[in-house]
Amino acid sequence: MPLAEAITTQRAIRRVKPDPVDDELILELIELALKGPTAQNEQGWEFVIVKDPDVKRKFGQLNRFMWRLYRRIAAHKARDNPAEQRMNRAVQWGVDHFEEIPVYVVCCFRGNRLGFPPVVAASTYGSIFPAVQNLLLAARAVGLGANINTMPLWSNFAARRILGLPFGLTPCVMIPLGWPIGRYGPTTRRPVREVTSLDRYGNRIDGEAT
Ligand SMILES: Cc1cc2nc3c(=O)[nH]c(=O)nc-3n(C[C@H](O)[C@H](O)[C@H](O)COP(=O)(O)O)c2cc1C
Structure with missing residues (x-):
């Protein structure tokens, strides 16, 4: 493609x-994810493939809890926006069917460094997201459905405990994978x-400063 x-x-x-x-297919996707860059080429990532029903159940509970907290805010934000309302319905579907989704890949990065100084947090998340995007694109290329899901990880402490992660490893993203019910599309x-400026913010390319 x-x-x-x-x-x-x-x-x-x-x-x-x-x-x-297929496990081999998941490994191929992760192998392509690993072609992404990391700060100082640290490659401090770790990927946990989750298929075990018990592990899924625990994350499913966390996800439901977080969605219950956030749902009203999301509904309020989407009140005049049909596209956002559609997205919220899809999120609700993911919450309701969490345990039925065949695979999750939890993308982690070395370092519990999400606090101060901000540049360190930026390097941690900045080092995992190129791999995440590669994984999403690789999934797209083979026709597998995928998404970025962070809600089950909002309690980093609980997520760490479920996965048995050492303190020095931060779970950043949980990617659900499965064969799509719908279609990929634009x-x-x-x-x-x-969203683009030339030299100075607001100096739009067509010359219209905003
Ligand atoms: C940092 C980040 C966190 C996200 N967290 C969630 C999440 O917790 N749950 C979810 O369903 N989607 C989550 N998403 C997915 C976004 O909602 C989705 O990528 C965005 O709406 C664009 O969707 P589209 O590519 O279908 O247009 C997240 C995306 C990013 C980049």
């Missing part, structure tokens, strides 16, 4: 079938000229 096609049709797929996903994003 051409890269531009993969990029332009990769979107958050939350509704997936319970059918199993995403809606803001126009490039609306």
